[in-house]
Amino acid sequence: MATDDDGRGEAYETEYVHTVYEQIASHFSSTRYKPWPIVERFLKSLRDGSIGVDVGCGNGKYLSVNPNVFIIGSANLARIAARHEPHSSVVADNLSLPHPLASFDFAISIAVIHHLSTPLRRIQAVRAILELLKTASGGTGSGSQPAETETGGRALIYVWALEQKDSRRGWDEGHEQDVMVPWVMKSNNKANHKNRQKNKAEHREHSDHLSASVSGMHTQDGPSKACSDSQHSVKEKQDTSCAAHDNDSQQATSDSQESKTFQRYYHLYRKGELEHDIAEAGGIVLDSGYEKDNWWAVATPVVGTSAPASTNLYRTS
Amino acid sequence: MKILTLNFLTCARKACKATNAAFPLHPRDAELEIVETDLNPLFIRNILPRIEWDALREICVELGLPTLPDAAPEPAALFAEPIVPADTMQDADEGAEKQPTQLLQDLHRLLLETTIATGKLVCGNCGHEYAVKEGIANFLLPSHLV
Structure with a gap:
């Protein structure tokens, strides 16, 4: 197990977990x-x-x-x-x-x-x-x-x-376990019109694993519905492999007027x-x-x- | 925050959890609000054995609510034999259901419908005050108290 925590701890989580969830709370909740x-x-x-x-x-x-x-x-x-x-x-x-x-x-x-x-x-x-x-x-x-x-x-x-090579994020054994995962929040989401969910899921397009897993298991939508535009580890430069196979997300981005990306810290087990x-x-x-x-x-x-x-x-x- | 919830809360500080004085937390400057919710008689019956009755009595006194009896009621006091009108006697299923007593309804009102809308919860051990706002208690500690 890694002993180098790179300055992580409570203050780090405040910035990269709590503060982010505070800002995306209602958006996140709707998903x-x-x-x-x-x-x-x-x-x-x-x-x-x-x-x-x-x-x-x-x-x-x-x-x-x-x-x-x-x-x-x-x-x-x-x-x-x-x-x-x-x-x-x-x-x-x-x-x-x-x-x-x-x-x-x-x-x-x-x-x-x-x-x-x-x-x-x-x-x-x-x-x-x-x-x-x-x-x-x-x-x-x-x-x-x-x-x-x-x-x-x-x-x-x-x-x-960590082992989820078949997911749209594609992480697997050997990958860095401490990663930053983006949450993309848009102010205008007309791109979602094709979402036929009866739930009031107007903002459910984007990001993290929860919405990804939920949409994959319980909806008729494609498995990459919830992809956000990037992923990268804490230590590495940005990796855009996610965006490459997520057409829905690209479409949504072009239709929306404004978007903001929040980075959340995760440790992948x-x-x-x-x-x-x-x-x-x-x-x-x-x-x-x-x-x-x-x-x-x-x-x-x-x-x-x-x-x-x-x-x-x-x-x- | 429901009165029932207080039965399952203590001070969040590690040092306090080892003391009896940290339970129950003491409401202060509490503004109560009744939030009606559906009566679930079996829920009340099931939860009753888990209530620390002395602590509940104490909280009621501190909130200025009617004084509770010295001991928790027996489960048998929660239900009465069914009062079935003659014209429905043939309905065996309905006739078999016991009726919730006034006592059960009072407990529902106290435990689930009586809520602290705003105020503070005070630890009897360290004196730390936790704020309750919009019905939600906040137990995040300042870093020097963690």
């Missing part, structure tokens, strides 16, 4: 309406009445999947996620989450920790999620539902994969890296796999190494 199959399946597998967190909930897309559980979402975009009954959302940092430890039945972290810019911070982010989960030894110890405390809480973590980080963070991988350019894993805290009783914030009296 985020379809849950991914693995995530949907995980959420629907939960027992009624389960309590969980969605760390980095974005526009709250996953808050709508299962109305019989209670989820507290957190993100810098929480104001957009505000209304997804019965759930709730707050603004918080992945590394300083405002929740009681060892208390939750489940957690999801979907396309979030790949925005953390050093190996240590990515592991800390996983640890911050795992430590919220009940442990197999008993969780909050309320005693009212002993059957539920026999197994530990489960976290689903989903990150962008290579095979096995997510599982490694989970182990480093004190977790056990229960299941893992690859879905449409992403690695995912379901993890639970290691018994006995998670939050000790003294850190349980719930009162016992």
